Amino acid sequence: VTLKIDASPKLARKIPDTLLGVFFEEMGRGGAGGLWAELVSNRGFEAGGPNTPSNIDPWLIIGDDSSIFVETDRTSCFRKNIVALRMEVLCNNDCPAGGVGIYNPGFWGMNIEDGKTYNLVMYVKSPQTASLTVSLTSSDGSRNLASITILVAGKSNWIKVKQKLVPQGTDRTSRLQITSEKKGVVWFDQVSLMPADTYKGHGFRNGLVSMLLDLKPRFLRFPGGCFVQGGWLRNAFRWRESIGPWEERPGHFGDCWNYWTDDGLGYFEFLQLSEDLGAAPIWVFNSGLSYNDEVDTAAIAPFVKDVLDSLEFARGSANSSWGSVRAAMGHPEPFPIKYAAIGNEDCGKQFYNGNYLKFYSAIREAYPDIQLISNCDGSSGPLDHSADLYDFHVYADAKTLFSMKNTFDKTSRIGPKAFVSEYAVWKTDAGRGTLLAALAEAAFLTGLEKNSDVVEMACHAPLFVNDDIEKKWNPDVIVFNTWQHYGTPSYWMQLLFRESSGSIVHPTTISSSSSSNVSLAASAVTWKDSDNSSFLRVKIVNFESVAVQVTISTTGLQASIDCCDRPPLFSHLAM
Ligand code: AHR
Structure with a gap:
């Protein structure tokens, strides 16, 4: 088999700077208990709902009736978030050793590390003077890693407690406990424990952010997915409820993935994350549609206003109504949102087109530079509405995705461009992450590189999953527990493409005397690094289980292209 690369300038084409990015969705416990470093689960006691008595899970009680x-x-x-926890200590001087109280096991344990600092914030109220012991312990409470005593003066109002805990010893599945040995009543609310060491102090878990940084993502699509839609609209993500002081955020039950989030990782934090990653923010907002209910276009106006407010929050000056809220959160400079998606997977629903047009015209008028993304697929025919980009989602078995490398070959070269905003091999071929899946995805991506005149952006999905939970979706590309993480083959495959955005793609031709070329896919890109060194990267996918000998020949390479005098970092991918 011969792979010919024609690198002559006349056939070269620049790939959009934004071609490859990442898609973060709050699913698989990827945010709360994952990327977002908060260690306390259900910190505001709201997860059990607004009616009391309520389930305080995963909080548990130390002591008996x-x-x-x-x-x-x-x-x-x-x-x-009106629900608070009331703890009445009944024993007095006869309490069990260590006292009685409550504890929180975090998200399947808290990773507490020797000598590191953990910031505790909690709100307490006690009509009588109370002495509380706050400790970090092993999961069964038997080993103490850190302990402080907090004296709460007897008062009828709430007070905010801020303390630091510095453990002696490491335990990957610790818990936070609050105990007392004296009779009395104490109320608690918004109990938070954050490691002091988060990415840039912005609350993101360092190791997980570094996995994202390594991909050099050019954009961050957030916060869903289905998380944006909700099973029902009343449970959809609401940006307005996810900004401002964390203590005042109500949190919500995401009924798409069926778990509660306190929205500590909210709209502001997603924008901050985009900035930290050097990635363009892509705000996917609810189009007034969920899985089970829809807002009639005649009644969509408040939803449109809500989205305009969200854009002012991000882009408005620090003097504007919503920009001032952002500034008060510590970011006076605007966040430069340049892309917004009108809904997620909503095309075809009764009110999608009508709602879409309302959002489209209002945003276009207020922010003419924002690129608007339709949910309707324009890859095989023109859209019946104006759009800058259209979403294209594909989850398929490996063979199908491999064959889809040519999907955009016949797409019209005029009109809106594609945003392949979710792609992956799934189900049997993917398991919990397989080389087969990664190969098919790589082949698909070579097709996107070659068609990047009509494909503006692409991202894999889903991104994160907590290994301790029952996985509702397989595979997810970054798997973590309280302290470790790894990338599946699909993650490492994406690393092979991380230089593609903004690089130059060159035509490739595979020729063979046999029929084996049908199982090959290839692409070639060149780029210059910041030190002005030039690189050629050739990616070849062999989708069959037999080895193929490939001769690579290039023509037209510029003298400055430095392809061979250093070890190729990721020069080919073959099975
Ligand atoms: O990526 C997982 C889900 O797949 C997304 O939430 C949704 O958009 C798609 O159906």
Whole structure:
């Protein structure tokens, strides 16, 4: 088999700077308990719903019925998350050793590391003077890693407690416990424990962010997916409820992936993450449609206003109404949103087109430079509405995705461009991450590189999953537990493409005397690094299980192209 690369300038084409990015969705516990470094799960006691008594899971009680009584009530000082925890210590001087109280096991344990600093914030109220012990312990409470005593003066109002805990010893599945040995009543709310060491101090877990940085993503699509839509609109992501002081955020139950999030990782944090990654933010907002209910276009106006407000929050000056809220959160400079997706996978629903047009014209008028993304697939025929880009989602078996490398070959070269905003091999071929899946995805991506005159952007999905949970979706490309993480083959495959955005793609031709070339896919790109060195990267996918000998020949390479005098980092991918 011969692979010919024609690198002559006349046939070279620049790939869009934005070609490859990442898609973060709050699913698989990827945000709360994952990328977002908060260690306390259900920190505001809201996960059990607004009606009390409520389930305080995963909080648990230390002590028995004769020594402690714990319940929730609606006496919080926070209007939007009104549920608080009331702890009544019944024992007095006869409490069990270590006292009685409550503990939080975090998200399947807390990773507590020797000598590191952990910031504790909690709100407490106690009508009588109370002495509380806050500790970090092993999962069964038997080993103490850090302990502080907090004296709460007897008062009728809430007070904010801020303390630092510095453990002596490491435990990857620790818990946070709050105990007392004296009779009395104490209320708690918004109990937070964050490692002091997060990425740029912005609250993101370092190791997981570095996995994203390594991909050099050019954009961040957020926050979903189905998470944006919700099973029902009342459970959809609401940007407005996810900004401002974390203590005042109500949190919500995401009924697409069926878990509660306190929205500590909210709209502001997604914008901040985009900035930290050097990636363009792509805000996917709800189009007034969920899986089960739809807002009639005649009633969509408040949703349109809500989205305009979200854009002002991101882009408005620090003096604008919503820009000032962003500035108060510590970011006076605007976040440069240049892309917004009108809904997710909503095309074909009764009110999608009508709602789309309302969003489209309002945003176009207010922010003419924002590229608007339609959910309707324009790859095989023209859209019946204006759009700058259209979403294209594909989840398929490996053979199908491999064959889809030519999908955009016949797409019209005029009209809106494609945003392949979710692609992956799934189900049997993918398992929990396989080389087969990565190969098919790589072949698909070579097709996108070659068609990057009509494909503006692409990202794999989904991104993160907590290894401790029952996985609702397989595979996810970055798997983590409280302290470790790894990338599946699909993750490492994406690393092979990380230089593609903004590089130059060259025509490739595969020729063979046999029919084996049908199982090969290839692409060739060149680029210059910041030190002005030039590189050629050739990617070849062999989708069959037999080895193929390939002769690579290039013509037209410029003298400055430095392809061979250094070890190829990721020069080919073959099975
Ligand atoms: O990526 C997982 C899900 O797949 C997304 O939430 C949704 O957009 C798609 O159906």
